[in-house]
Amino acid sequence: MTGSFYPPPPDHVPSDLIVDFDFFHIPQGYEDPAEIWRDLVRRRAPSIFYTRRNGGHWVFLNYEDVVEAYRNFDSFSTYQTPVPPMEPFPVVQPQGVDPPDHYVFRHLLGPMFTPAAVRGMTEEIQRRASRLIATFMDKGRCDFIADYASKLPTSTFLYLMGLPEERLPEFLELAHVFFRSTDEATRAENIQHIYAVLDELFTEKRRNPGEDIASAIVAGRDPSGKALPYQAILNCGFLLFVAGLDTVTNTMAYIWRYLSTTPQARAYFRASLGEPESILRAMEELFRINAVSNIFRRVQKDFVYKGIVLKRNDRIVLPNNIVNRDPAVFENPQQIDLGRKVNTHVTFGVGHHRCLGSHLAKREVMVTIQEWFARIPDFSLGADQSAVGAFGGSVMGFESLPLTWEVSA
């Protein structure tokens, strides 16, 4: 994908706003994929700039502008946004639809992902988390990503959709190809495969409904009481599959990578296990500093934003990780302060498209902190992390994260 689509800049982009930047390309020697973004800030790139890479797109580097793009859906649409452009791209429900149409699915899904709903899922998530940890706790080592961080969100997805746990390997493979393959033919086949699995799922849930989210979606109605179009239902299932897996996996990978190299942070969590408010505050700081998503928007109409001409269909990339360190908003932004009192990070977005699964994602991380620290003694990074592939793109992360700890004989 890297650099393969490299058109000349459009006429409305002034040359002093062009920076050569490829957010899929992580150079050799970079241990943290977010560093390529921080390089931009260190190099004093313009806070709004254009790159020809990946089909050509804008980048917003300031908190204020990213928040504006999130809030102002009339100008910054979520419809058909992929960077590089990929057409046709499924109209994922409700993320890929602007208000007011977006409310149909947002209203349907909303009650299933409220804090109250997520509290009801906690025991099941705890059970799945502790079972995963039990598979490696006596070995004294694990690959945190392969053995845990990729499995918990996928296992949680199966639970939410009313699918049996035995299908975990199949779904892990589907997710792995979807998130890691760069081969176009493989990706197209994989998307078809995901849709076939969703079709089978929703067909079964229509015939034989349960207490799960898939059953609720397939029985959903629009505000006038009409059944929802079946293609939209499939697209909603597709969103739940793609939105809740890789983001959580890599957020946890970043957090455990930080914990494995920071004894004070491990001590903080060990001491705070009985204090949810302290854990939550520290978690918000780790979400701020370890935001993995670079979010896309598409300019909806020609207009001038802060003196810069934006044209309909221009793509914009919004790097949460960078704007979460904007010194105009955060005190000592580069410092990781687990007790940070004021922290309005945008890791879950803001406005109408605030991450619907944010409470579930937070619960998965909270449960993992509690289950992990209750079972695993003091741990550290198992190998030189520079040897382990870092990847960029819309979600940043690592291929693996080896962790080790002492096992009592």
Added chain:
Amino acid sequence: MTKVSVNLALCYGHARCEDICPEVFATDTDEGKCVILSEVVPDHLLEKVELAVLNCPEQALRLSDEVEAGAS
């Protein structure tokens, strides 16, 4: 007397307020939007409520000091 209020048109259900001060803030079961349990902020919770207000990513919460009825 300090009161706290929410502008529900700005609230998108982050629930940061509920996380920070569950004594005063909850969320509804429909959209997960803010529900204020106690409009009048008890003195011992003032600091936590102030933090909840400052941490709202949508700036949907407001604190106001109200002069008691009868006072000039």
